Amino acid sequence: MIIAALAGNPNCGKTTLFNELTGSKQHVGNWPGVTVEKKEGNYKKDNNISIVDLPGTYSLSPYSAEEEIARDYIINSKPNVVVNIVDATSIERNLYLTMQIAQTGTPMVVALNMMDEVESMGIDINTNKLSEMLGVPVVPIVARSGKGIEKLMAVTKDTAQRGIATLKQDVYDKIKNIEENKNDEEADILAADMRYEYIDKVVDSSVFKPQIKKLTTSDKIDQIVTNKVLSLPIFAVVMYMLFACTFSENFLFIEGLPSPGVWLAGVVESLWGSLTGVVDAALVSAGVSDWLHNLVIDGIMAGVGAVFGFIPLVLVLFVLMSFLEDSGYMARVAFVMDRIFRKFGLSGKSFIPLLMGFGCSVPALTASRTLESDKDRKITMMVTPFMSCGAKLPIYLMFVATLFADSNRTAIIFSIYALGMVMAVIGSLLLNKFMFKAENSGFIMELPKYRIPSLKSVGIHAWEKVKGFAIKAGTIILFSTILIWFLSNFNMSGMCDMEESFLAIIGNSIAWIFAPLGFNDWRASVGVVTGWIAKENIVATFGQLFAGVTDEAVLEAVMAGEQGLPAIGDVFTKVSAFSYMAFNLLCMPCFAAVGAMRREFGSMKWTLKAIAFQMVVAYVVALIINVVGNIIF
Amino acid sequence: MDLLSLKDGESKKVVGINAEYAMKKRLIDMGITRGTVITKVKTAPLGDPIEIKLRGYDLTLRKDEAAKITVE
Known part of the structure; x- marks a missing residue:
């Protein structure tokens, strides 16, 4: 088994190449502890080559999560070979990462991408010369059309099997020595300067640009x-x-x-x-x-x-x-x-x-x-x-129709x-x-060239997203929906109405928590919980628990704010109603959103942190509304 | 003079970067080294950040950061 890591700058066509190589068989997850996506898959024409897509980075300096992941992976996980994708249209900046990877001594191949665009810009690249000066194989490709990919993979396999790093060790060692011997900031910056100096030499002898510069289509669009x-x-x-x-x-x-x-x-x-x-x-x-x-x-x-x-x-x-x-x-x-x-x-x-x-x-x-x-x-x-x-609007409309009929409804909402x-x-x-704290990395961002997206890559991206959501978020959504269904339909003696269910018991026992917010009522607490299935459920819960309404047509009228639920007025005042709306706006979102958070954070710990944050904010804001509101009104 | 004082479309060579280490390293990683020719392309519609061109690509950075890059 050969493990090939794909490394390259953002926007260099790395994802396109990854999709071309692996087809639709990809495993998408997160790198441990961060919200950075990790993709793996096998080469579709040779199952013995496993491909790991590293995050897109401009360098291996450990300043961002992405750079750290890429660096750690190349140095510690020791892939058999690194395929470094270089966007030939901005070759100078892309080669900086190439030099850093070569310096690690890992066997590598440079995939010189976007060769079609380079040609149309009238730029001529001597890949043999480029390869000679970098000391690593260089294969020109067009990831988008698949051109050159088989050659690339043949060279990649060969390089991995021979296990030879760069042939220009002296160049990289000179930089490495400076970095390692004088381990201070000055040395780091000097090393970076030296890399670009060498890149300038490489580019001077292998890249031939036309004399007359004309505006590219991308420039015109911009x-x-x-x-x-x-x-x-x-x-x-x-x-x-x-x-x-x-x-x-x-x-x-x-x-x-x-x-x-x-x-x-x-x-x-x-x-x-x-x-x-x-x-x-x-x-x-x-x-x-x-x-x-x-x-x-x-x-x-x-x-x-x-x-x-x-x-x-x-x-x-x-x-x-x-x-x-x-x-x-x-x-x-x-x-x-x-x-x-x-x-x-x-x-x-x-x-x-x-x-x-x-x-x-x-x-x-x-x-x-x-x-x-x-x-x-x-x-x-x-x-x-x-x-x-959108799902929270029916809650507001219900309260507005019931308690704020004499006020400016639009202003309340x-x-x-x-x-x-x-x-x-x-x-x-x-x-x-x-x-x-103080993680201000400034704002230094590439403005990539405008390109027409490939339908294939858009399709794969969207499909991955949907699949990830259905699996990761789906589990949480399904599990919690069934749990709440059980709690609201059962008690110790079996099936029952919501009024006597476990949920009602829970509502009763937690209602006191909400007393400072102005709604010490078990039905209001049950509403908060059923709202986690879907926020608009609060209206149906209130309809059933406050007024015994289960008729769909009546509930729809309440949701649209055409009809109030006068019984709510027994428990809620204007102030506590506003506090309740604020609480449900800010507190934990519905389980579907929690599932989406879980999927995107890639960690349960961060999902729980986010929920805790939202609950605290909701509680504090509702408390302030209730206290201040009661002083004013 | 610094990068910020360039007019739209004007090009100058970089002399040095006057920022703390992390920022300086980041800018150098992106190719802003001594002697690099930078062209200021334009300012964002809300007045910040700015867009520059160097080494055949476009980069955006905030005015605070641009002010730390000295040019000829």
Whole structure:
């Protein structure tokens, strides 16, 4: 078995090459302890070659999680060979990593990618000369079309088997000696300078650029897209399309036209509904006992249905996100938004997860993957659920119709949304200060060339995303749905109504915790718990527990804010209702979102930390609302 | 003079970097070494960061960071 590690700069076509090499058989996970994705797979034409995709890095200096992973892997896990992908269109910067890898003494092959673009730019690269000066084999390829890949893998196998590192050991040793003998900062910087000096020599003798420089297509696109006047309107349109394609029910402002995401979700939902109907009928005709029927329909089918229900949203968003990412526009999102988001301790790219959070936290959380730094990614994920999602709106509408009928309803609802945004900012500032001390790595980012994304790579990316979500998040969603179903339908003597269930008992015993927030009532506590299955469940729970309403039509009217639930007024005042809304906005999101967090953090520990953070924020904010509200009103 | 004082489209050679170690190392890793020719491309629509061109690629950095790079 040969282990080949793929290493290269971000945007060098590494993922495309990995997809070309492994086909659809990939294993995607996380590197231990960080939110950095780890991909492995076997070469599809030779199962004896196992390929590990290292995170994209510009260097092996251990400053970011990605660089540390790549460095540790190459040095400690000792792959048989490193395949270093070099973007030939920005060869100078790419060769810096090449020199660092060569210095480790690991056998390596350089895959000189984007040769088609280089040719169209009129640049001529002498690969023999390049190989000679670097002391390692160089194979020109076009990862996107698969050109040169078989040759690359043949050379890779050969290099691994012979186990020979670079033939230019003297060059690398000179740099290594400086780094190791004078182990201080000056030496490090001197070594870096020496690498670029050598690269300049290599490039001078092997790369021939045309005399006349003309603007590339990428430059021309950029002149429009990040133009002073047009950039913000273009940005707004792109972001609107991203949101609308995923969530809009009146797509492109056409009344009743569902967006691709909503349409697909509807199809899945109705298919699942019919399947549930079939199963239901089968169970009834088989004459199974009540509890079994209930378990299958309300527990399992509903739980699996919840997982399936989110898949279309994750899929559509990910097709669009990969498109933005692969085309190079995503980096411009950060370029445009950095100034605002840096003030909040976030990255410009946090804008997308936060924006999508208004639709649904589940795809929004998965969208945080595009952020470069581990810190930004974690903080963004922790505050994304504060953006009030679509499922929370029915809760507000119910309270507004019942208790705020005489107030300005829009203002009440808007203030809840605003509260979420403000808390996301405050939360992020607090996390930056206390949880991730002084990890300011500045903002130094490549603006990659605009490229037309390949459908294959967009497809594989979206498919991986959906699969990862269905497995990792699905387990949590299914398990917790069944657990809550059990708690709300059973007590010690068997099946029962929710009023007498374990859940009611739990609600009773924890209600006192919420007394300082203004709602010391078991039904309110039960609502918080059922809200974790899906936030809009709170309305159905309240309907059933406060007014004995189980009629779908009535519940729908309550959800739409057309009808109130007067019985709520016995327990809630305006102040405590606002506090309750704030609590449910900010506290742990639904299990589907928790599953998405678990999937993205890649660690249960961080998922629990995030939940603890959200619970504390929710409690404190609701407490402040209740105390201050009662003083004022 | 520093990189920040370049006009859009103007090119200058790097003389040195005046930043603490981690930042300096990062900038050098990205290819901003002594003698490298840097072209300022433009400023972001909200006034920060800026876009520069060097070694055949585009890089964006904040004004604070650009101010630490001295050019001829």
